[in-house]
Amino acid sequence: xxxxxxxxxxxxxxxxxxxxxxxxxxxxxxxxxxxxxxxxxxxxxxxxxxxxxxxxxxxxxxxxxxxxxxxxxxxxxxxxxxxxxxxxxxxxxxxxxxxxxxxxxxxxxxxxxxxxxxxxxxxxxxxxxxxxxxxxxxxxxxxxxxxxxxxxxxxxxxxxxxxxxxxxxxxxxxxxxxxxxxxxxxxxxxxxxxxxxxxxxxxxxxxxxxxxxxxxxxxxxxxxxxxxxxxxxxxxxxxxxxxxxxxxxxxxxxxxxxxxxxxxxxxxxxxxxxxxxxxxxxxxxxxxxxxxxxxxxxxxxxxxxxxxxxxxxxxxxxxxxxxxxxxxxxxxxxxxxxxxxxxxxxxxxxxxxxxxxxxxxxxxxxxxxxxxxxxxxxxxxxxxxxxxxxxxxxxxxxxxxxxxxxxxxxxxxxxxxxxxxxxxxxxxxxxxxxxxxxxxxxxxxxxxxxxxxxxxxxxxxxxxxxxxxxxxxxxxxxxxxxxxxxxxxxxxxxxxxxxxxxxxxxxxxxxxxxxxxxxxxxxxxxxxxxxxxxxxxxxxxxxxxxxxxxxxxxxxxxxxxxx
Amino acid sequence: xxxxxxxxxxxxxxxxxxxxxxxxxxxxxxxxxxxxxxxxxxxxxxxxxxxxxxxxxxxxxxxxxxxxxxxxxxxxxxxxxxxxxxxxxxxxxxxxxxxxxxxxxxxxxxxxxxxxxxxxxxxxxxxxxxxxxxxxxxxxxxxxxxxxxxxxxxxxxxxxxxxxxxxxxxxxxxxxxxxxxxxxxxxxxxxxxxxxxxxxxxxxxxxxxxxxxxxxxxxx
Numbered sequence: 130x131x132x133x134x135x136x137x138x139x140x141x142x143x144x145x146x147x148x149x150x151x152x153x154x155x156x157x158x159x160x161x162x163x164x165x166x167x168x169x170x171x172x173x174x175x176x177x178x179x180x181x182x183x184x185x186x187x188x189x190x191x192x193x194x195x196x197x198x199x200x201x202x203x204x205x206x207x208x209x210x211x212x213x214x215x216x217x218x219x220x221x222x223x224x225x226x227x228x229x230x231x232x233x234x235x236x237x238x239x240x241x242x243x244x245x246x247x248x249x250x251x252x253x254x255x256x257x258x259x260x261x262x263x264x265x266x267x268x269x270x271x272x273x274x275x276x277x278x279x280x281x282x283x284x285x286x287x288x289x290x291x292x293x294x295x296x297x298x299x300x301x302x303x304x305x306x307x308x309x310x311x312x313x314x315x316x317x318x319x320x321x322x323x324x325x326x327x328x329x330x331x332x333x334x335x336x337x338x339x340x341x342x343x344x345x346x347x348x349x350x351x352x353x354x355x356x357x358x359x360x361x362x363x364x365x366x367x368x369x370x371x372x373x374x375x376x377x378x379x380x381x382x383x384x385x386x387x388x389x390x391x392x393x394x395x396x397x398x399x400x401x402x403x404x405x406x407x408x409x410x411x412x413x414x415x416x417x418x419x420x421x422x423x424x425x426x427x428x429x430x431x432x433x434x435x436x437x438x439x440x441x442x443x444x445x446x447x448x449x450x451x452x453x454x455x456x457x458x459x460x461x462x463x464x465x466x467x468x469x470x471x472x473x474x475x476x477x478x479x480x481x482x483x484x485x486x487x488x489x490x491x492x493x494x495x496x497x498x499x500x501x502x503x504x505x506x507x508x509x510x511x512x513x514x515x516x517x518x519x520x521x522x523x524x525x526x527x528x529x530x531x532x533x534x535x536x537x538x539x540x541x542x543x544x545x546x547x548x549x550x551x552x553x554x555x556x557x558x559x560x561x562x563x564x565x566x567x568x569x570x571x572x573x574x575x576x577x578x579x580x581x582x583x584x585x586x587x588x589x590x591x592x593x594x595x596x597x598x599x600x601x602x603x604x605x606x607x608x609x610x611x612x613x614x615x616x617x618x619x620x621x622x623x624x625x626x627x628x629x630x631x632x633x634x635x636x637x638x639x640x641x642x643x644x645x646x647x648x649x650x651x652x653x654x655x656x657x658x659x660x661x662x663x664x665x666x667x668x669x670x671x672x673x674x675x676x677x678x679x680x681x682x683x684x685x686x687x688x689x690x691x692x
Numbered sequence: 693x694x695x696x697x698x699x700x701x702x703x704x705x706x707x708x709x710x711x712x713x714x715x716x717x718x719x720x721x722x723x724x725x726x727x728x729x730x731x732x733x734x735x736x737x738x739x740x741x742x743x744x745x746x747x748x749x750x751x752x753x754x755x756x757x758x759x760x761x762x763x764x765x766x767x768x769x770x771x772x773x774x775x776x777x778x779x780x781x782x783x784x785x786x787x788x789x790x791x792x793x794x795x796x797x798x799x800x801x802x803x804x805x806x807x808x809x810x811x812x813x814x815x816x817x818x819x820x821x822x823x824x825x826x827x828x829x830x831x832x833x834x835x836x837x838x839x840x841x842x843x844x845x846x847x848x849x850x851x852x853x854x855x856x857x858x859x860x861x862x863x864x865x866x867x868x869x870x871x872x873x874x875x876x877x878x879x880x881x882x883x884x885x886x887x888x889x890x891x892x893x894x895x896x897x898x899x900x901x902x903x904x905x906x907x908x909x910x911x912x
Contacts, residue, residue: 252783309788335788470787499785526785583784608783 181210188214213237220244221628223261223285224653225677228269240279240304241270247631247673248581249606250284251309254633254671255657260684263291271298279304279330286310289317289341296324303355304330314339315366322348329382332360340366347372351379358385362411367391377403387411427452440464443478443499450482454489462495472527476501480508480533487511495520502533503560508542512549521546522557528584528609531561538562544569547577554601557581567591571598582607589616596620606631614641617672621645624652625676633657633671639692642672646692653677654692655685803889805833805860806896816883822875826862829891859894 188211191197201211216239220226223245232238245261263285270277277299287310295302302325315338321331322345346368349356354376368391377383377400386407388397397412426449430436436457441449443465453460463486465478478500484507486493493515503525511518523543531538539560547553547570554576558566562585570577571594578601586592592612595602596619605627613636624630624645639656646654657671681691799816812832819825862874866885874882 249783249786251788252786253789254783467785467787470785472781472785499787524785528781528784583786 177206181206184210185214192217194219216240218242222675222677223266224679224682225628225675227679228266230678232269232273236273237276238270238274239276240281241266241274241277242281242283243285244283245286246284246309247606247629248284248604249608249631249633254608255673256659256686256688258286258686259657259689260682260686261285262684263287267291267294267298271295275299276301278302278327279306281306281308282310283308284310286312287317288312289314289320292317293320296320299325301327303327306330306332306334307336308332308334309336311337314341315343315345315364316341318345318364319343319348322346323350326350327355329355330358331356332358333363334360335363338364338366344369344372346376349376349379351375353379353381355382356380357382358409359383360385360387360411362387362389364389370396374399374403380404381406383407385409431456433457435459438462440466442466442468443476444468446477447479447482447485450478451485451489454485457490458492460486460490460493463490463493464497465499466497467499467526470499470526472501474501476526480504480506483507484510487514491515492517494518497522497524497557499524499526501526502530503539503542504532504534505537505539505542505545506532506534508539509545512542512545516550517552518546518550519552520555521550521553522555522581523559524557525560527560529561538566540566540569544573547573551576553577555579558585559583560585563587564591564594567594571595574599576601578602579604580606582610584609586610586612589613589619592616593619596623600626602626603628605629607633607635609634611636614638614644617641617645621648624649624674627676629673629675631671631673632669635669635672637669637672638667639669640667642669642674643692645674651676651678653681656690656692658688658690799883799886801864801886801888803829803832803891805891806893808833814889816886821879822882826874829862829889833891860891861894861897862889862891864889 184207188197188200191200191211191214194217197211197215201208212234213236215235216237218231218235218238218240219242220231221244223243243263243266246255246259249255250259261284263282271294275298278301280295280302281304285307287307292313295305305321305325305328318331318333318338321328356376359376359380366389368389370392373388373392374396377386383404384406386400386404386409388400388411390412392400392412394412397410401407401410426445430449430452434456436453437459439453439457439460439462441464445453445465450465453463465482468477478498479502480500483498483500483503486496487507487510491514493511494517496511496515496518497520500523503523508523511521525539532542539558540563543556543558543562543566547556553574556570556574556577556579558570558581564587567586567590570580574580574595575598577599580595580599580602582605589612591610592607593616595605596616600623602623603626608631612632617632617637618641620630642654642656646652652674653676654672654674656669657673659670685691800813801816803812803814805812814825814828814832816825819828863871864874864882864886865871865888867887871890877885
């Protein structure tokens with residue numbers, strides 16, 4: 130999902146929507162009111178009306194969220210017209226604004242993107258049932274957006290009932306994308322498949338889908354579908370292959386297909402024969418017995434000169450990465466995932482692979498790299514060789530691990546990244562890091578928007594450097610780092626400009642968090658306790674805070690207190 | 693596995709040492725276990741750590757306590773010193789459960805039991821140790837009255853009286869096509885190399901003389 134800078138309207142600019150007074154740009158007397166219909170008005174519309182019509186016609190073409198937000202702040206007239214012409218609604222935090230407020234302001238929405246839980250919830254750092262329910266949203270939208278076509282959700286809790294309501298309410302529904310969602314099962318999918326006759330896209334990505342023993346694939350209409358993209362590699366349940374084969378045969382527009390691991394290679398071949406127009410194909414399976422052995426990868430990779438996006442397991446080893454570096458000169462995005470996500474093993478990739486990639490793939494924009502050992506030198510090299518880096522996420526899996534050659538902290542490496550990569554907006558750090566690393570980030574990371582910190586830093590100064598130095602910071606997630614109340618307080622000037630701050634297993638106290646809550650009334654300050662530790666002691670397990678127009682939410686589970 | 697006095701597992705508590713010594717596990721005596729975040733020792737996990745034989749308590753007879761604990765201590769002392777049992781830190785490394793599950797894949801292998809008319813399949817990824825696998829096999833084939841000779845610790849694992857039981861020896865075919873005894877290699881290595889399993893009748897187990905790795909030197 131695109132990560133445009135979403136300056137959702139600051140609390141001051143959302144005024145009472147019910148007042149529909151118009152703004153007059155000239156000094157002439159009041160024009161006809163909205164309800165009047167004199168012939169004179171029809172023949173000679175007042176200049177303001179002309180202006181609004183023109184504006185409306187122009188603003189239809191404005192697609193960038195950032196530009197639209199800016200346009201809406203010019204004056205009330207522009208605010209209203211912008212609201213009428215916006216068709217894509219993006220809500221980066223489902224609790225920042227209520228469904229009612231959003232649907233009242235924007236009445237002609239065709240596409241909705243909603244994000245719920247914070248990212249660290251993916252790693253079991255948050256108890257289940259925290260929130261982010263789709264239900265109130267789909268209810269509101271069912272009433273106000275009959276022409277809704279697209280729903281994109283990330284980290285939301287979606288039930289089968291929600292999917293049923295969605296399928297019933299939007300006759301022209303075309304696209305459903307669920308990323309890291311949960312709460313629904315194959316019965317919900319069956320309803321969507323059977324009722325959404327205009328469905329073009331059904332993408333289930335890294336979501337948890339419960340097995341209700343329903344053969345949902347067979348619920349797609351036999352007469353044919355408009356499907357262009359079908360992704361379900363995360364659906365763990367077996368499927369009826371014959372039904373899938375029929376579906377593919379009946380879907381002449383199908384271009385993207387990603388299956389789950391219950392489809393064998395032989396079956397995959399049969400499908401490919403049925404769907405020659407496929408541009409994207411995935412098996413979604415990493416079965417160790419069938420995987421591509423390292424010696425097979427090299428000859429394949431050495432032919433992929435145009436490869437731009439490559440996601441791979443670290444079982445390809447440094448050597449495999451060297452092969453990638455030698456061939457894939459157009460590579461923009463690389464992700465190297467750990468085959469074994471543990472701390473105490475040798476690890477097949479290291480600074481050698483990173484160095485090679487930095488030398489070979491000069492156009493690299495985004496990298497996610499899991500490894501067991503790293504050196505500052507390799508990270509510095511990447512900072513110099515890949516100036517286009519926008520996303521740099523390095524995960525040295527051993528906590529507090531220094532440069533394994535020099536024994537030094539990894540401060541200099543990450544420092545070089547923020548210093549040299551002028552386009553960097555997303556950074557994830559790891560390894561042994563002192564406050565110095567954060568000083569670098571605060572000093573040079575002027576356009577960093579997303580920062581992820583774990584097991585790092587020495588003192589409050591670390592966090593202070595970042596909060597005081599990074600004016601564009603929007604999303605900050607920190608775990609297991611020694612930052613306390615004083616550091617938290619140093620960010621008061623900035624929290625309204627952020628989407629959220631997450632701090633777990635740090636040195637925060639209830640008192641410190643309370644101070645924040647009192648100083649910033651439009652901030653929702655959630656203290657989340659682990660379920661087995663519900664006593665109210667002074668230490669805060671997890672702080673999750675975010676700006677919101679609505680105040681404390683009404684669906685708070687018992688392990689959350691809102692200060 | 694917490695001591696009954698409820699003391700913190702992190703403390704090497706003198707009072708609980710004697711209790712711990714009689715706990716039936718293969719850890720080193722006096723070593724603290726449980727959910728502590730223990731300093732990593734680096735390097736690969738030792739074999740003993742992968743042979744996670746919790747010999748259990750309920751079924752074993754009290755009089756055998758000392759024997760088993762003594763035996764396990766002897767075994768342990770003969771083994772190379774294993775790294776401390778590592779507890780996982782929650783959510784670290786930050787790999788989504790979905791991806792972890794995809795990674796482990798399903799390692800289904802066929803299990804043939806001599807004399808049984810059908811084959812079964814097990815997913816080796818579902819287990820973390822030889823003991824767990826053997827327990828599962830016992831459950832799976834429980835209708836046939838047998839015991840599996842457990843060469844890991846030279847003693848049979850039974851789930852019912854031995855009277856009418858036929859003893860089986862678990863063997864597996866590895867990547868190279870050789871038939872091997874279970875227990876010789878660390879668990880993870882076994883999972884990767886095992887192509888299929890067979891429970892062979894003990895009586896036919898000629899040429900499969902129980903191997904005695906230097907670790908398991910105690911005789912039956």
